[in-house]
Amino acid sequence: MYRTGHVGVSLSLFAPVGYWLVTSGYIALAALVGATFVALAMLPDCDHRLPGVSHRGPTHSLLFAALVGGAFAYLGAQVEPVLDVAVPAGLSMSGFGFLLGFGSVLAHLLADVITPMGVNFLWPHPHRSSLNVVPSKDPTWNVGLFVIGVVSTGWSMGHAFGLL
Template identity: 50%
Template sequence: MYQLGHYGIAMLVYAPVGAALVLAGHPFAAYVGGAVMVGTATLPDCDHRLPLVEHRGPTHSLAFALLVGGVLAVAGSALAPAVDGVLGLDPAVLGFALGTLSVSTHLLGDVLTPMGIRPLWPLSRRRYSLNLTPAKNRVANYGLFALGVLATAVTVVGLARVA
């Protein structure tokens, strides 16, 4: 998928998570989480700019998802004194969950394409693909983006009615 498609999938997957955070009394954490999800949705594609790293190689794996989760957990721990009591949740736990989930949504988008992904790298080099659409398919990318925006809008409207 391209950038918009990845943003859409991140929003689509995060909408119910954000809603659950709001309903649990953590609206600020929900908003921060949404920003982190969209902000890191294309992180695995950093491999385009890394020499000697194959595209859809290590950065498109569950190991990378866990690594990003770990990095955001450390960042959350470092920020903990500054956000103490504001998030309502442990920033390290939130960081780990968001980092891992964000990269996982990217993998979900790329498994739709013929090129697929190798999610079990470095344990296995086997590629997985649903072969549904080329990554460059504009209709698929805009469609996924529209679904993500729609899911977010429905969630926000639904939460407004509950409040």
């Protein structure tokens, strides 16, 4: 998909997570998750600028999602002693970081799997998955997904903060 569609899917996935975090009292984490999901919505498409890396190859895989998760887990472990951010019971900052990085990339893959080109979840295994619903460039779907993302996030945050 294009940027609008990707941001829309990322926001749609953030909506329930953000609701849960805010209603559980983790408002700072909810803001962090929302900002990271939007900031990383296009990360796998860095393959357009990487010489020798095929588009929707290595950076559109669960392996890449795990690598980004690993980088965030490392960051989480570094900031844990410095920043006193409350995390849900049973999760360390590094565990939370892993889920955050992994989830951000997964959101991108889910938006691309509906296109005919699909994604290579299990790269380096060559199997490509595609739901073949709509081409990436379809303006209605890109704008529609963006609107769904904004509305679902607005709805969930509005309810979480008791404004709706």
